[in-house]
Amino acid sequence: MLKIGSHVSFKKDTQLLGSLDEALSYGSTTFMFYTGAPQNTNRIPLSKDLTIKAWNKMKENNINIKDVIVHAPYIINLANSEENKYQFSINFLKQECKRCEELGIEKLVLHPGSHVGLGEELGLKNIINALNEILPTTKTNILLETMAGKGTELGKTLEQIKTIINGVKYLNIGICLDTCHLSDAGYDMSDFDAFLKKLEDMELLNKVKCIHINDSKNPLGAHKDRHENIGFGYLGFDALIKIIHHKKLENIPKILETPYVDEHAPYKLEIEMIKNKEFDKDLKEKVINEK
Ligand code: FE
Ligand code: FE
Ligand code: ZN
Numbered sequence: 349m350l351k352i353g354s355h356v357s358f359k360k361d362t363q364l365l366g367s368l369d370e371a372l373s374y375g376s377t378t379f380m381f382y383t384g385a386p387q388n389t390n391r392i393p394l395s396k397d398l399t400i401k402a403w404n405k406m407k408e409n410n411i412n413i414k415d416v417i418v419h420a421p422y423i424i425n426l427a428n429s430e431e432n433k434y435q436f437s438i439n440f441l442k443q444e445c446k447r448c449e450e451l452g453i454e455k456l457v458l459h460p461g462s463h464v465g466l467g468e469e470l471g472l473k474n475i476i477n478a479l480n481e482i483l484p485t486t487k488t489n490i491l492l493e494t495m496a497g498k499g500t501e502l503g504k505t506l507e508q509i510k511t512i513i514n515g516v517k518y519l520n521i522g523i524c525l526d527t528c529h530l531s532d533a534g535y536d537m538s539d540f541d542a543f544l545k546k547l548e549d550m551e552l553l554n555k556v557k558c559i560h561i562n563d564s565k566n567p568l569g570a571h572k573d574r575h576e577n578i579g580f581g582y583l584g585f586d587a588l589i590k591i592i593h594h595k596k597l598e599n600i601p602k603i604l605e606t607p608y609v610d611e612h613a614p615y616k617l618e619i620e621m622i623k624n625k626e627f628d629k630d631l632k633e634k635v636i637n638e639k
Contacts, residue, residue: 352603353604355379364451368411377410378417386423396450417558419456427472428461428462434478445490453488457491458491461501480515480516493529498532509552522558526560526605527559529573532569537588538583562576565582617631
């Protein structure tokens with residue numbers, strides 16, 4: 349079964365159950381959310397009642413909680429060792445891992461961090477040290493996201509990801525590929541088998557546990573990180589379809605983080621298009637005109 353879904357909201361009153369309902373309304377078989385606003389650290393207490401209701405409804409709908417993803421807030425920066433900020437990031441990420449455990453979620457996607465002028469080497473070292481403090485405190489798997497390389501972002505090359513993974517002493521570490529970011533970082537997604545070969549040669553393919561499926565508003569190597577709807581950007585529909593339906597990636601959950609069209613979620617129609625393997629050039633108009 350194709351494991352496809354999108355980013356969904358997580359609201360105070362409905363929590364995991366509301367996120368699930370939103371995902372089901374798009375015809376998803378998995379989903380991803382932030383456990384609170386991505387840009388701040390205000391976190392509401394989790395309701396066990398809503399969590400259990402969500403688990404039961406997932407069973408009824410054949411969604412495996414193991415395929416559901418949480419995205420860590422982007423204010424966490426493990427690369428910046430500036431005193432207060434570093435410990436803050438570490439502590440907050442530990443808390444997020446705890447929240448994942450409470451929700452029964454095993455996979456947490458993390459932006460590795462930005463070195464903010466400290467340099468690549470020190471930035472990577474800081475990330476490794478932080479992960480070696482966090483990972484033994486949790487069962488949650490932290491998945492390092494491949495980044496577009498804007499500003500001083502780390503994780504823009506597979507070599508940097510490999511360096512981090514090699515430095516980590518624990519097994520609950522993995523990778524989340526992001527097709528927009530990879531293309532923006534200079535990896536050609538139109539020759540995906542060559543890219544997979546590179547992942548295999550670097551012994552990283554078995555670490556991939558999630559894929560963000562996005563088209564890009566910018567050409568190969570642009571380092572911009574602006575997502576586009578599937579088939580409307582520089583990667584194109586055929587390249588993305590090949591990735592989504594690739595045999596070697598069959599069991600990996602795939603998450604759309606494509607932009608809303610005029611404040612309307614495009615995911616229901618994008619997922620239909622993906623299942624049908626047929627590009628609909630009128631998708632954006634249809635999203636706007638839906639109900
Ligand atoms: Fe991300
Ligand atoms: Fe992403
Ligand atoms: Zn992005």
